[in-house]
Amino acid sequence: MGYEELLLQTAQDDERIVVMTAENRALVRNMPKNLGARFIDTGITEQTMVGMAAGLALRGRIPVVHALAPFLTMRAFEFIRTDAGIANLPIKLSGFIPGFLSDGNGPTHQAIEDISIMRGIPGMEVYCPADEDDLVKMLPHIWQTPNPAYVRINHKKGNYDHAPFEPGKAEVISEGRHITFLVHGFLLGNVLEAKEILKDEGDAAGLSVGVINMRTLKPVDEEIIINSVKNSEALVIVEDHFATGGLYSIVAETLLKHRITAPVLQIALNKWFKPGLLNEVLEFEGFTPAKIAHKVNAFYRSGTIAETFGLNK
């Protein structure tokens, strides 16, 4: 079952659900004929859509709100923060083409600060599914929490059969002695391939690599972050987000809170990425499996981990 099918079924079972869009119908193309008046297209008006969602939520509705991730989270930011956030209304934000998924659109369409600004709103939940299977497994939870939520919508087909979604829990895909990847969103696929390369590559017998699909960035699974530091020598954090405010910052906050430190390699963006077809972008920006593996190998083999931190377990 895909996103739209699940949304329709949920809306048919629950009168409180209304489906809204600022004329971005890619995810909800068949809703008008199937959902009737509970499908509300406000036109290209992200602010008004979110304000109206607040009004609908005041009347007991659960609005599932659609727009491109950058326009939803940034054009309408103050409406989200002030109307959904301050009142803590259950408005469910579905941001389409987040991160690298905006591929050829250019920087106007790049939501790579969205996690940072959404998680800064008290009460707001933030979800980053790895693929369609992951998305569909987490949506029933997202739509029934009493809080506002932001989902980095990713309905690309993946090759991984995800575990059932557990609220507040990350998904442990593998455990590793040498390094552990913490990753969210569609880059999980590339990280899984990078792991295979790292297993075989190098002058030693290859690396023992853990991979964690974070799934929920807020509230984050603190335990899995702490365990990853304890169980492996270093962390590698991979995300299609600016270097500030995303998963790397979340991990830093978590480790500081628990008075833990660790060697960490950050693979993220420092500026808007070069637009192009997705595979071209990944190559140019250094996020292909091979380039991720190369960076990790160089980081691990540089010796800084053991020398600096004395963690040569």
Place this chain on the structure above:
Amino acid sequence: MTKDKLESLQSVALKVREHIIGMSTGGGCFIGASLSCVELVVYLYSEFLNIDPSNLKNPDRDYLFLSKGHDVPALYGTLGELGFIDLSRLKNHLLTNDSVYWHPNRNIPGVEFHSGSLGHLPSVAAGVALDCRLKDEPNQIVVITGDGELNEGSVWETILVANAYKLNNLTIIVDRNQFQANIRTEELVPLEPLEDKFKAFGCEVKRINGHNFMEIEEALKGIPYTGNKVNVIIADTVRGKGLPSIEAKADRWFCAFTEKETGQLMEELHGHAKAFIESETLIVR
């Protein structure tokens, strides 16, 4: 309107103005914008809206949204006079043991939604109006906006959408007191001809004297004006109405008076000696 009713409304309005003056000391308030919308708020709660202290959670009630927000002393004074809240709470203004401050808070019975950031509540109200429409319910949804607030594009965006959805259960009342925060609207970002602008955006528009209860009644009686348009009432008002020493003065926006001064303003309100105001003007909030 009978003479008795008119006198009763005027009497409530006078008391609300006293409460507003009371809130303009000890930290102050946005007194001018509060005084300009007193008759509107008093009439809506007393005569027009199906809202009373017993039905505040009832989905059948009507809704009033105060979009400009900083006029909230007019609302709290009215809610106090009409028994929604205990009048003693007004003395908690700016104390952290209550939720009475410069902008509306939903913890106060009668406040449907917080505001203060301009240009938000037309859209929130449109969402409520749409839900009432989806359920085929007869609730009236009223929003009071400032005139300076009409600078915000989100107001106009929402009007386009609300008219697309034919929300004739939505009424926008503009408190047309002619002032932005610090300057006349027409000197900064001119709004006139304002009726034409709303009409061009698809609304049905009436323009009235916003201090005249009979004109307010007449304008509200006709709602919905047509089958399928958002109703707009442009209420021409005077910022600071009732206190000649601050009326229509650009530098009397946010005011923090001494108790001596509010004592004099109280006298002025009742037609006695004009107040002598020494407190500084143009305090930026």
